[in-house]
Structures are given as C-alpha cells and as structure tokens.
Amino acid sequence: MPESTDDLFCDFVRTRSAALLRTGFLLTGDRHLAEDLVQDALARTHRGRRRLTDPGHFEAYTRTAMYHLHVSRWRRRRIVESMPGEMADVAAPGSDHAHRTDLKLALHEVLARLTRRQRAVLVLRFFEDRSEAEAAELLNCSVGTIKSQTSKALARVRHLAPDLLSAVTEEG
Structure with missing residues (x-):
C-alpha cells in the first residue's frame, strides 16, 4: 500500500x-x-x-x-546584529580535531559578520554548490548581483580573516 x-x-x-x-x-x-x-x-x-x-x-x-x-x-527593517565578543580558544594545539573545530568557529564568526545578502550568496554558491544562475533565481536577483555580492563577500572574508580562505582550501 x-x-x-x-x-x-x-x-x-x-x-x-x-x-x-x-x-x-x-x-x-x-x-x-x-x-x-x-x-x-x-x-x-x-x-x-x-x-x-x-x-x-x-x-x-x-x-x-x-x-x-x-x-x-x-x-525588512534591518535589525542590528552584535557580536558577543571573541570566542575563547579552548582547543588543544596540534590536534586535527581541534584544528577543524577552530576552522569551523572562525568560519562561522566571519560569516556572522557579513551582510545577510553576502552570507546567502556564499552559502548558495559554495556550501550548496549552486551556479550563479541558480543562486540568482533562488534569490530573485540578477546574475550580476550574485557576482558582485560574491566578490564583495570574499573580499570582506579576506579582510576579516586573511588566513581563513587558505586554511579552508587546505582542508578541502
């Protein structure tokens, strides 16, 4: 049945x-x-x-x-986001698990400091592995907007955490 x-x-x-x-x-x-x-x-x-x-x-x-x-x-009306401060480093140095956890925390912290639009574009493009056209369709905007927001978001990530992109690339 x-x-x-x-x-x-x-x-x-x-x-x-x-x-x-x-x-x-x-x-x-x-x-x-x-x-x-x-x-x-x-x-x-x-x-x-x-x-x-x-x-x-x-x-x-x-x-x-x-x-x-x-x-x-x-x-809608913007709500001011605030960061509660720096995350304490409690991981043991040299541990692979600790390194991955530190990397995840750093990534989440940087994503939280992006605008909502930039965060959405990065999640769609790199986490969901969507094409620019698919992301534009989902967010109801142009492909040019996706390209510019991706560029601005990655530039902001590079500025906020210069070593993060290379560390994420090394992790795979």
Missing part, C-alpha cells in the same frame, strides 16, 4: 531536518534564527505538500522557501 503524502512529509522532516538546520545556520549565523527559518519553510512546504507530486520535491521546495524567507527578512 503506498504511503500517504502526510507520511512521506513526516519522513522527510525526520530525515532532512538536521541538513536543513545546517543550511539555516549558515544563512542566519544564529541557531535560533535558523530554527525559525527552517520551521517557517517547513510550514510552507506542509501547506503545499499536496501539490508536490514527488516526495523528492519536498527538499527543493523547502530550501527554496528558506532562501526566499531569508531574502524577505533582509529586505
């Missing part, structure tokens, strides 16, 4: 929530905002679940909703 759309949607939420939260965190730079973003996107997907003919479309629909919600939030 084939599963109902509701059962397929529940399975999707159960299996893909962690990946969606990671993307949401990279977009927002905040765990709580990421949870809100994913929850809102899943609510939209749930409302449209009957129109989605293939359960595989749930993920694409949800991710697109996340990007659109994120864009609409940055277009």
Whole structure:
C-alpha cells in the first residue's frame, strides 16, 4: 500500500531536518534564527505538500522557501546584529580535531559578520554548490548581483580573516 503524502512529509522532516538546520545556520549565523527559518519553510512546504507530486520535491521546495524567507527578512527593517565578543580558544594545539573545530568557529564568526545578502550568496554558491544562475533565481536577483555580492563577500572574508580562505582550501 503506498504511503500517504502526510507520511512521506513526516519522513522527510525526520530525515532532512538536521541538513536543513545546517543550511539555516549558515544563512542566519544564529541557531535560533535558523530554527525559525527552517520551521517557517517547513510550514510552507506542509501547506503545499499536496501539490508536490514527488516526495523528492519536498527538499527543493523547502530550501527554496528558506532562501526566499531569508531574502524577505533582509529586505525588512534591518535589525542590528552584535557580536558577543571573541570566542575563547579552548582547543588543544596540534590536534586535527581541534584544528577543524577552530576552522569551523572562525568560519562561522566571519560569516556572522557579513551582510545577510553576502552570507546567502556564499552559502548558495559554495556550501550548496549552486551556479550563479541558480543562486540568482533562488534569490530573485540578477546574475550580476550574485557576482558582485560574491566578490564583495570574499573580499570582506579576506579582510576579516586573511588566513581563513587558505586554511579552508587546505582542508578541502
């Protein structure tokens, strides 16, 4: 007996929530905002679940909703983001795990200091491995905007953390 759309949607939420939260965190730079973003996107997907003919479309629909919600939030009145200060270095030197953790923390800190648009563009282009055209379509802007925002974001990353890009490249 084939599963109902509701059962397929529940399975999707159960299996893909962690990946969606990671993307949401990279977009927002905040765990709580990421949870809100994913929850809102899943609510939209749930409302449209009957129109989605293939359960595989749930993920694409949800991710697109996340990007659109994120864009609409940055277009609203700006909320001032504040950095709570420098992160304490508690990792043991020389440890591979410690190095990877330091790298992740540095990356998250730098992403948090970018504008929402720059962060969204970098997440789409490099984390989601989207083309410029795909990113432009998802963010409802031109390819030129994607190119300029990518350039500005990478320049800002180079300025804020000059060694970060080379360290990320070395890590693969």
